[in-house]
Every structure is written in structure tokens, then in C-alpha cells.
Amino acid sequence: MQIVEIKVYRMPLLRCRTGLRARLLLADGVGVEGCGFGAETTRVGEVVFTTAMTGYPESLTDPSYRGQILVETHPMMGNYGVPSKSRLFHGILQDYESDRIQVEGFVVAELPRPSHYASSMSLHEWLRSEGVPGIYRVDTRMLVKRIREHGVVMGILSVYGEDEEPPSWDELARKLASSKTYDERVFALEVSPREPITHRPEGRVRARVAILDCGIKYGILRRLLERGVEVTRYPCTTPAWQLLDGYDAVVLSNGPGNPVLLRDQARVAAEVATSGKPVLAICLGMQLLTLGLGARTYKLPYGHRGVNKPVVELGANRCMVTTHNHGYAVDWDSLDGTGLVPWFRQPDDGTLEGVRSRDGLVLATQFHPEAGPGPWDSTWVFDMFLKLIEKTKTR
Numbered sequence: 001m002q003i004v005e006i007k008v009y010r011m012p013l014l015r016c017r018t019g020l021r022a023r024l025l026l027a028d029g030v031g032v033e034g035c036g037f038g039a040e041t042t043r044v045g046e047v048v049f050t051t052a053m054t055g056y057p058e059s060l061t062d063p064s065y066r067g068q069i070l071v072e073t074h075p076m077m078g079n080y081g082v083p084s085k086s087r088l089f090h091g092i093l094q095d096y097e098s099d100r101i102q103v104e105g106f107v108v109a110e111l112p113r114p115s116h117y118a119s120s121m122s123l124h125e126w127l128r129s130e131g132v133p134g135i136y137r138v139d140t141r142m143l144v145k146r147i148r149e150h151g152v153v154m155g156i157l158s159v160y161g162e163d164e165e166p167p168s169w170d171e172l173a174r175k176l177a178s179s180k181t182y183d184e185r186v187f188a189l190e191v192s193p194r195e196p197i198t199h200r201p202e203g204r205v206r207a208r209v210a211i212l213d214c215g216i217k218y219g220i221l222r223r224l225l226e227r228g229v230e231v232t233r234y235p236c237t238t239p240a241w242q243l244l245d246g247y248d249a250v251v252l253s254n255g256p257g258n259p260v261l262l263r264d265q266a267r268v269a270a271e272v273a274t275s276g277k278p279v280l281a282i283c284l285g286m287q288l289l290t291l292g293l294g295a296r297t298y299k300l301p302y303g304h305r306g307v308n309k310p311v312v313e314l315g316a317n318r319c320m321v322t323t324h325n326h327g328y329a330v331d332w333d334s335l336d337g338t339g340l341v342p343w344f345r346q347p348d349d350g351t352l353e354g355v356r357s358r359d360g361l362v363l364a365t366q367f368h369p370e371a372g373p374g375p376w377d378s379t380w381v382f383d384m385f386l387k388l389i390e391k392t393k394t395r
């Protein structure tokens, strides 16, 4: 997309504590100047926002944010620093959703100094050590309003030293125009493991589950391991027979990017879903499952990202507050003939938030029942999955 005119917004910048400045340019011509933090580098990504008020270590390491520049609506980020990686849960990092920062860039209004007993470093140090740029002291309300009204846009974020010549807006515009858009890139293969990885629970093994790992959040592993499930994560390119061979059930993971680019994975999802074994599909997993069975997905104008999103369980007359991170959704009207029925609905915009198979063996949520971060209202979905596994094992 060609930028016709650039309009620059600046907050009064007295002094940047980090000694860095930053420029963020959106593809619609909005330029924002602020203080920089993290790495002195330039990155391109789709600019999206989350309404989560906390849980930034989990959001930043969520592989589903790959390819995106994340704006936080909550005005202060970094208050409790960055959790130490020595905190483990069943051998998995306790406060992270993967081993590294996944976002392309981070946009926050204010970056306070951290204070917390479990903090090992500041947000600035963490982003710098992982080569990720950040910008603070910017009007994130203005950015979010624009995205909400005009939809998500591509953007470019550049961090430079306070005494250096800033990259020109034209140069940033040129780099942005020559980059591929988010929707046409396949990110899932970048965050998927190269080889199978097995994690064993502490204590008795109640079930063995194979995961089609297209960028799984560690929270899903934690919720399975604490229930006595041994999990084996397979690369996103694994055929269905391997996921079914010797396992009690299959999990189709969350992951980044446009689901329609993952045709082979959608076929695999449909095969495991019709195998007679229980299947739990989360977020991208639900999109692959529904696509594979003949439904359609579409892009939401500005997505659902937050830890404070209501979903209504259809037929049960109850509502839960849940964690979301999705830019695409499944079309309600395309479920006919798939063997799937609606399960959850988002009451704000009516988005389909979950489906189940008619025989009840396949459970799929568009939201994140593992809630990392987020309220634990929906972790019972994992108990339901375990009950299904136990029922089918003794059949």
C-alpha cells in the first residue's frame, strides 16, 4: 500500500530514561514519535491491540502474536518486571507462553520502573536482549481508536539512540510498502517444533495425548500436565496417522497467522476429528478443524485480544470471562454439513467462540480456556476433555 500523506503525532518528550527514541508508522499514514526501549532496530508487523490489563510476559511470548506489533490499551506496562525463568511448573516455564518474545514490537503508554520479588530484569532489558523494539510515551488511546474504527493495519517500528539522526518517515514508508502483509505470510511453521517433544507429568500418567503444535502456548501444556496427561508435541507438518498412532486423544494447538494458508493442516485436523478419538482444538486449532470439515473463516476488523472477553455457553445459559487472541473467526453460516454445532458465542459482536461435534467427541474453542494470562473461568474445558478420554479409553 502506498502512503500518500504522513501525519505525525508527538507527546512532549522531556528526556527518555532509556536514552532511546522511536518512530512508529502505520500504513494509513499515521506516524507516532515517542521514547524507545528494547533493541535499537526496525521491525514490520500488523499493528493490533489487547485490552489485557496485566500478563504482558505471557502476551509477549504467545506464539500467536508472531508477525504483529502489539499495542497495550492499559496505560502502564512493566510494573512487575520480567519473571525469572527459574520458575517452573511440571518442567515448563511457569510465567511464559514460549521460550522467547514473539511479537515484532511493543507499544505502551508508560513504562514504569519495575518492582516485584520474582522480577529478574526490566521490560526494557528483556526486549533489548531479544532484539525486539519498543516505544513508550505515546498516545495509545489514539492508536486504538483508529484501529477500532478503520481496522488493523501494517506498521513499522524503529528504535534509535537519542543523539542519532532518526530514520526519515519516507524511508520507513518505503520499507513498509515493500514488506509482505500479515495475511499472506505463513508464520505457524516458524513457531512449530522441528522434532517431537514429550513432556511427562509429575505422578501417575492418566492419558497420552498428541499435539499438532503450530505454536502452542505453554499454558495449554500446563493445564494438561497438571491433570496427569503426558503430551507429545509434533511439528505442524505431521500427518494424521502419526498423531493417532498410540495416543488416547489429539490436541490441535493455537498459532499465528491466516488459517486459510494452512490447507494441509486443515486436512489433518479433519482426519483426526473423524477418527473416533477425542479432540480438543484451541483458537487456530478450531479454525483448522472447521476449515478442514468444510466451513469458512473470515478476518475480523480488529480482532479479539484481551483477558476480559465474555463468552456465552449456548444452551447452558451461563457466561464466562475468557482470554482471547484471534484476528480471524469462523463463519456461523458455514457450519452446515460439517457435523459441528455452535457451542459458545461472544455477546458483544456475536462471533462464534466454540463448536462441538454432534457426537460430543470433538471440542473446539476460539477463546483460550488455558487462560495464560487471564481468569480461570473456562479451565473446566480441560476436565471435560479428560472425561471424554477416560470414557473412550474404556469403551
Ligand SMILES: NC(=O)CC[C@H](N)C(=O)O
Pocket (backbone or CB within 6 Å): 064, 253, 254, 255, 256, 257, 258, 259, 282, 283, 284, 285, 325, 326, 327, 328, 329
Ligand atoms: N490464538 C490463535 O491461535 C490465533 C489464531 C489465528 N492466528 C487468528 O489470529 O485468528
